[in-house]
Amino acid sequence: MVIAYIRPDKNFAPAHEQLQMINSYAISNNLVIDDEFVDYTSQNKRLEDRSEVTKYFQSKQNTIVLIYDVWVLTTNMEDLIQMFSCLLKNKHEIHFIKQSVIITQQSNVMLVLGLMEQLRQRLQNESKKVIGRPKGSRSNSKFDVYISDLISFIRDGKSVSEMARILNVSRSSLKDYIESRELKQVAFGTLLPEASKDAEAQVINTITCSN
DSSP states (O other), X not given: OEEEEEOOOTTSOOHHHHHHHHHHXXXXXXXXXXXXXXXXXXXXXXXXXXXXXXXXXHTOOSOEEEESOGGGTOSOHHHHHHHHHHHHHTTOEEEETTTTEEEOTTSOHHHHHHHHHHHHHHHHXXXXXXXXXXXXXXXXXXXXXXXXXXXXXXXXXXXXXXXXXXXXXXXXXXXXXXXXXXXXXXXXXXXXXXOOTTHHHHHHTTOOXXX
């Protein structure tokens, strides 16, 4: 079973951007997504208050979990340790798309620590930025809920006019959306940059030691 796990955050990447990369990754690696779990709980909530997501993953074993980046799991380091521990205990195979790495029970412990260090550095850098900084991500759209359908339509060779009729929406607005979200590239797996051959080493090399 392949699961796409998405957790929007206004300070990082919204749901549609995560889903774009996840779909492109799945297509590039011949994976079929069986379920999408979109976790709308606040990033400020601790794991103990996120019963829906903990119950979801505890009810499953031996799945492939596709995640855009480490912060999607949590932005709390203590919770990250617990999530890594529980996901790996239940034999989930976790694919981090941005880093182009996969962690399993057999993974090098340094890879897991490197992912944790990346999150720590990211949070540290974010805290130094000025509050109210302009966001680089795109705004949400009413078409976001149709992303998976649109990707399927594009892969099936449907025209924008056909898709607009099926969804009962404006053709011109839908065309603009498909182009702005690069859904044709997503549909055929060409949106992702080529994965580095030493992706794991790059993650591990982010670990810094205090003098």
